[in-house]
Amino acid sequence: MDLSLRLWLIALCTLLFFSTTTIAADMSVSAINDRTKPVGNVHLEGTAPAVVVTTTPAQTGQAVYDQYCASCHNSGLMGAPKKGNADDWATRVSQGDAILAKHAIEGFNAMPAKGTCMDCSDDEIIAAINYMIKPN
Numbered sequence: 001m002d003l004s005l006r007l008w009l010i011a012l013c014t015l016l017f018f019s020t021t022t023i024a025a026d027m028s029v030s031a032i033n034d035r036t037k038p039v040g041n042v043h044l045e046g047t048a049p050a051v052v053v054t055t056t057p058a059q060t061g062q063a064v065y066d067q068y069c070a071s072c073h074n075s076g077l078m079g080a081p082k083k084g085n086a087d088d089w090a091t092r093v094s095q096g097d098a099i100l101a102k103h104a105i106e107g108f109n110a111m112p113a114k115g116t117c118m119d120c121s122d123d124e125i126i127a128a129i130n131y132m133i134k135p136n
């Protein structure tokens, strides 16, 4: 085999090797976009980058109560203080708002944490408490 033919074969093998690795590369749209995106992002001083904040609107105390708390607190299930019943709430309210909120948020005996509304914010739970302690 003469030298030029051997070099030609090496070149061909190299070419084949690289072409297959290119084919094997991630061809997904996001990967391609990633590879072809412009280098560096221009950010002009003084212009704040747009931040999209997604917050779910707070639910009212009544809405939270109706959906999550009513099942126990309407009837007094398992000794739950009944909604709007001043006698049931008197001693509990006298503990102070902070304790009341803590017990509702973290759970207390048969009272489940957040009344099982794990997506509820602390404020929504507190709104529900305010709704249920209001005398009927």
Ligand code: HEC
Pocket: 064, 065, 068, 069, 070, 071, 072, 073, 077, 078, 079, 080, 081, 092, 095, 099, 100, 101, 103, 104, 108, 109, 110, 111, 112, 114, 115, 116, 117, 125, 128, 129
């Ligand atoms: C599975 C039944 C159940 C559900 C649902 C439930 N509770 Fe209760 N809750 C109880 C029981 C039982 C108690 C009384 C616990 C005790 O005093 O031992 C209680 C007590 C409370 C108290 C008084 C805590 C204290 O310190 O005396 C608050 C406040 C309260 N619940 C708020 C809520 C809120 C707000 C919700 C809905 C988001 C809710 N509960 C849902 C059963 C429930």
